[in-house]
Amino acid sequence: MFFHGKRSGSNYVWTWYIAQCTLERFYICSYAETRELLLDQSEYNVVAGQKFNVAISISRQSSQPLDIFYTFIGVTTSLETSTTNYSSTQTLTMPASDTTITVNVEGFTIPSCPLSVSSEVKQVKSTLTSLSITASSTQQKSVTCTITGYSRPTARWFRNSAQVTTSSSSKVYQSSTNVNRFTGRSTLYIQPGTQAGEGGQYVCKPTNWNRGGNIDRTLTVNVAANIATSPSAQIVTIGVQQIFTCTSYGFPIPTITWKRNVDSVASSTNENIY
Template sequence: MHKTHAEARTACQDVGGELTSIPDQQTQDQLVKQSNEYSGWSGSEILAYTGGRRVGNTFQWPNGTVYSTKGSSKWTLIGYNAWGSNQPSDNGDCMMFHGQRTGSIYVWTWYTAQCTLERYYICSYLETRELSLDQSQYSVVAGQTFNVVISISRQSTQPLDISYTFNGVTTSLETSTTNYSSTISLTMPARDTTITVNVVGFTVPSCALSVTSQVKQVQSTLTSSFVIASSTQRKSVSCTITGYSRPTARWYRNSAQVSTSSSSNVYQSSTNVNSFTGVSTLYIQPGMQAGEGGKYVCKPTNWNGGANIDKTLYCCCTNFTCFQNQCPTSVHLHFIWLSIASDFMEKE
């Protein structure tokens, strides 16, 4: 629908926009491209209102930026301009986006005209888009596959190039002009890393968004996987769990949680070293009995990442019966060999 300049500006503002400004070559090229792709023009010559308007002896954009000024007899061009031949002139106070049909396209320049003419008009909008990932941090076990959901909050009026960088490798996703959401599957390396998503305007590179999330390796470690109780001193093995928020570690034997009382022959003490590290230490007292030996398992109590990060400790007392009934085969055979060697030496 054709409108006067005042009507056109009101129409743009009513939908949250403004008559367009053309401050640089990049914007001019974008308007030319979009205008030549628009199928609603009719006629060999097009005039469309922009936000440019004469104020005294200057032409200004709606934000007050001056791009042309008139001295005593002629106009001086300031900054970027795309005026047509013999323009600007004194035949009007409004700057039009002027298209002259040449073959199958229009050649576009700037042109002055009366502001009361009813003509096409071009609005521009500040696109407020939010790029986000579904988590601010991902906690994953090495080798495990995990999903990342990328979202852009609203539709874009220009194409967007979308890519992500994970573990030092950049991958292009696609060019999109719609509300965007995509799920990508990644495999966790054996170290902490980051994932960064970049969105760049295909035709206006200055339109860019970027978001980065931490990817933490979840792991559990033991200071030892095997311990032999001493008859004279307390032994200890620590289990450390890292990589996710406030991890807690607990020791279990036969599915029952190990006591936290220091008066027990075997007990545990747990703590959070920092926001991403939890430690539980298993203590074996000199008075440990044969029935208290065997397999102890350190488990994270608040990990739901889908992968098993339990750690197993074999704990044995100091007499042969305990080894025979509770310990791994390799240790059992080792002490059988010692017993046979002792018998042989006695027979000698």
């Protein structure tokens, strides 16, 4: 639409004219309706196999129909067509690897300026350098837990639901750090001379993750069997029962076997020695 001026005597008379244009010529990019395509998050962090919601919206109502598509794990799907005002929530399932959600909008009002927006979908993962470890009487042992895939992860070690201490004066302690925005790491240290009471199951978990999915990792700390009390020599009197006691510790709880020369001592009370 434009003005046209026509002279009449000493004056100009202005008249409205409507341009007869095709959509492609009239709705050019610089004159397209202002609007923005939005995803509710720029990054989604989900456990593999878990369902999660993605909210999609267009910030202003359009005067022309729109076609909206999204691409997720390589498949392009039409969300809705012939709509002038769009807002929707889609439920997706996290694949086994990181991926990207891409949403595109096509409409009569924006043939030369299609809208597009993408968000990363990262898998939450947790790994241990070892699933079991045996304490040593002479050297320090350690296992590192790494958690990746969401913003500012904090890896922590727990035993019997209580967080492991960070004091290096303890026989078992942890040291935690944030490597970067998407990686948290905690190392569990087992000092020399760790006792059986400190063996067992240690669980590494992210303390700032509450969105479901099992990403905790369990470490078994073994303590080698040791003889705590050795039997002392005794003089046996005929007809008088003598008892010899041996006590051991370790994790798992060790089994004590008595032997005479190379043969195991019987467990039957009918024997002279059992």
